[in-house]
Amino acid sequence: xxxxxxxxxxxxxxxxxxxxxxxxxxxxxxxxxxxxxxxxxxxxxxxxxxxxxxxxxxxxxxxxxxxxxxxxxxxxxxxxxxxxxxxxxxxxxxxxxxxxxxxxxxxxxxxxxxxxxxxxxxxxxxxxxxxxxxxxxxxxxxxxxxxxxxxxxxxxxxxxxxxxxxxxxxxxxxxxxxxxxxxxxxxxxxxxxxxxxxxxxxxxxxxxxxxxxxxxxxxxxxxxxxxxxxxxxxxxxxxxxxxxxxxxxxxxxxxxxxxxxxxxxxxxxxxxxxxx
Numbered sequence: 001x002x003x004x005x006x007x008x009x010x011x012x013x014x015x016x017x018x019x020x021x022x023x024x025x026x027x028x029x030x031x032x033x034x035x036x037x038x039x040x041x042x043x044x045x046x047x048x049x050x051x052x053x054x055x056x057x058x059x060x061x062x063x064x065x066x067x068x069x070x071x072x073x074x075x076x077x078x079x080x081x082x083x084x085x086x087x088x089x090x091x092x093x094x095x096x097x098x099x100x101x102x103x104x105x106x107x108x109x110x111x112x113x114x115x116x117x118x119x120x121x122x123x124x125x126x127x128x129x130x131x132x133x134x135x136x137x138x139x140x141x142x143x144x145x146x147x148x149x150x151x152x153x154x155x156x157x158x159x160x161x162x163x164x165x166x167x168x169x170x171x172x173x174x175x176x177x178x179x180x181x182x183x184x185x186x187x188x189x190x191x192x193x194x195x196x197x198x199x200x201x202x203x204x205x206x207x208x209x210x211x212x213x214x215x216x217x218x219x220x221x222x223x224x225x226x227x228x229x230x231x232x233x234x235x236x237x238x239x240x241x242x243x244x245x246x247x248x249x250x251x252x253x254x255x256x257x258x259x260x261x262x263x264x265x266x267x268x269x270x271x272x273x274x275x276x
Contacts, residue, residue: 002233004240004263005061007049008250008270012063012073017240017274020254020263026078028069033080037113042067044111050270051091058275062100064089068117070102070125084125086133087117091188093145093154095167099134100125101154103142122156122163124171135171139163144188146197148210157188157199162208181206181215187227187271192234200227205241220257229271240272 002017014024028034029043042048042065051064061073070084070092084092088104095101106119122142124135141159148155154165154172160183165172184202191198197208198218205221208214221227226244228251233240239257244250250268 002238003275004231004254004272005052005054005275006254006265006269006272007052007063009268010047011267012049012052012061013265013267014075014275015254015263015265017238017263020265024075026073026080028063028065028071028080031080034069034071034082038067038069038082038085041111041114042069044114048270050089052271052273053092054273054275055094062092062094064092064102066090066105067111068114070100070130072127081127082130083127084123084130085115086123086125087114088119089117090143091145093147095124095147095154096149097167098127100127101145101147101156101172103139103145103156103158105141105143122165122172137165137172137174141185143186144199146188146190151210155188155197157185159183159185161185162188162199176213178213187229189230189232191232198230198232198239200230202226205230218257229273231273233274234276238274240274242269242272 005014011025011027013022015022029047045067053062055062063071068085068087072081086104090105091103093101102123104121120140122137122139123133139158144157146155156163161177163177164175166175182201182203187200189198204223205218206215228242230241252265254263254272
């Protein structure tokens with residue numbers, strides 16, 4: 001059974017990719033592994049979850065909430081490991097040294113009593129000390145991060161740039177910064193089995209070739225605006241995406257490139273990732 005893990009307003013959910021039927025859900029606003037004040041801050045933001053990235057072979061999900069939570073969810077055990085607290089956290093990535101890179105955008109306000117965040121930065125955090133920031137680099141509207149195992153790079157997507165960082169023992173050193181083909185960098189995702197990544201901007205979806213450093217419009221989604229997430233199935237290449245509704249940041253539909261049918265969700269979704 002092909003499944004997608006989805007996030008947005010309300011609980012994380014895992015759904016069947018053909019029927020849309022849910023088989024699992026978890027609400028961070030109610031989970032006892034999340035400290036009570038932080039549950040309240042997440043609720044203050046409407047329970048929004050901004051990232052749901054499968055890790056550890058799909059047994060866990062790396063999640064972020066704009067309220068600040070960066071966590072690792074053990075799907076089978078329904079356990080949440082609090083890895084960091086960064087208001088404005090938009091996406092995250094596990095690194096080989098067990099640190100977590102977090103793309104932090106400017107938070108749209110801080111709940112009463114909550115700590116301020118670092119804002120508009122790429123940061124490194126240690127899950128063993130979730131209250132600390134080990135390293136920080138200014139990065140306007142940082143939104144997406146992907147670890148490149150073959151090159152030993154961390155790719156990071158911001159509003160106008162795609163950057164490549166290399167670990168240097170003290171943090172990350174900037175290796176290159178490429179201007180995006182259009183403003184509004186949002187989601188960054190690998191293409192399994194290929195030397196390419198997909199990224200979204202305000203105006204459409206782009207293929208980025210890592211070897212040449214070139215961008216080209218995606219053949220099916222190049223002119224599809226306001227795409228909030230893209231995910232390529234590692235087995236069959238099926239591309240799932242979430243396109244925001246007009247004047248909204250979310251959608252109740254999960255769509256598939258080249259297909260007319262979509263999955264209709266009972267809650268607004270922000271991202272959908274293949275759980276494989």
